[in-house]
Amino acid sequence: DGGITQSPKYLFRKEGQNVTLSCEQNLNHDAMYWYRQDPGQGLRLIYYSQIVNDFQKGDIAEGYSVSREKKESFPLTVTSAQKNPTAFYLCASSIATEQPGNTIYFGEGSWLTVV
Amino acid sequence: AQKVTQAQTEISVVEKEDVTLDCVYETRDTTYYLFWYKQPPSGELVFLIRRNSFDEQNEISGRYSWNFQKSTSSFNFTITASQVVDSAVYFCALGVGAGTALIFGKGTTLSVSS
Numbered sequence: 075d076g077g078i079t080q081s082p083k084y085l086f087r088k089e090g091q092n093v094t095l096s097c098e099q100n101l102n103h104d105a106m107y108w109y110r111q112d113p114g115q116g117l118r119l120i121y122y123s124q125i126v127n128d129f130q131k132g133d134i135a136e137g138y139s140v141s142r143e144k145k146e147s148f149p150l151t152v153t154s155a156q157k158n159p160t161a162f163y164l165c166a167s168s169i170a171t172e173q174p175g176n177t178i179y180f181g182e183g184s185w186l187t188v189v
Numbered sequence: 190a191q192k193v194t195q196a197q198t199e200i201s202v203v204e205k206e207d208v209t210l211d212c213v214y215e216t217r218d219t220t221y222y223l224f225w226y227k228q229p230p231s232g233e234l235v236f237l238i239r240r241n242s243f244d245e246q247n248e249i250s251g252r253y254s255w256n257f258q259k260s261t262s263s264f265n266f267t268i269t270a271s272q273v274v275d276s277a278v279y280f281c282a283l284g285v286g287a288g289t290a291l292i293f294g295k296g297t298t299l300s301v302s303s
Contacts, residue, residue: 109293117296124288175241177239183232183233
């Protein structure tokens with residue numbers, strides 16, 4: 075089935091550790107995104123990528139890093155520099171973003187908790 | 190600046206009531222797109238509708254309807270005869286400018302009780 079797969083669903087991180095959240099899509103979409111969701115804050119954009127080997131910072135990129143080596147994959151690393159990483163992370167994708175407002179489709183999300 | 194405001198944080202209704210979720214947007218672009226997504230307790234956001242700025246025609250899909258009014262910069266969502274399965278967080282979003290990501294409101298949590 076076509077879709078966006080995020081893993082793991084639940085992840086616990088010790089303070090000072092880096093962790094990587096996986097996101098894979100088989101929709102042949104060019105653009106991929108990472109959003110962070112906190113209670114009462116809605117969705118905030120971390121990073122997005124329109125094509126392979128290129129990505130742009132979103133509104134809250136500090137403490138995060140990404141790579142886009144393959145069209146299908148857009149992993150997110152939460153570094154130890156991220157002060158408050160406990161949140162729900164959503165990966166998404168869409169067709170190429172030459173036109174404004176392409177519909178984006180989401181994965182099931184990953185819960186990250188710092189212990 | 191682009192912005193989406195969902196002033197209603199939480200709404201509680203009883204089954205079969207109609208409920209309207211408000212969405213107000215801000216943009217100076219003349220070409221833009223508006224969206225609604227549903228986030229059930231499982232967490233995944235489900236796409237509901239996409240409308241462009243040149244099409245103000247209201248849309249109905251089953252028990253769902255959307256009222257787009259450029260004069261008030263609003264894109265409201267009405268659920269008729271609500272059901273318990275409608276309980277979720279609903280997000281309104283704005284898309285402007287090529288090569289950019291959607292801008293989301295903070296969401297409205299809808300609770301429908303039986």
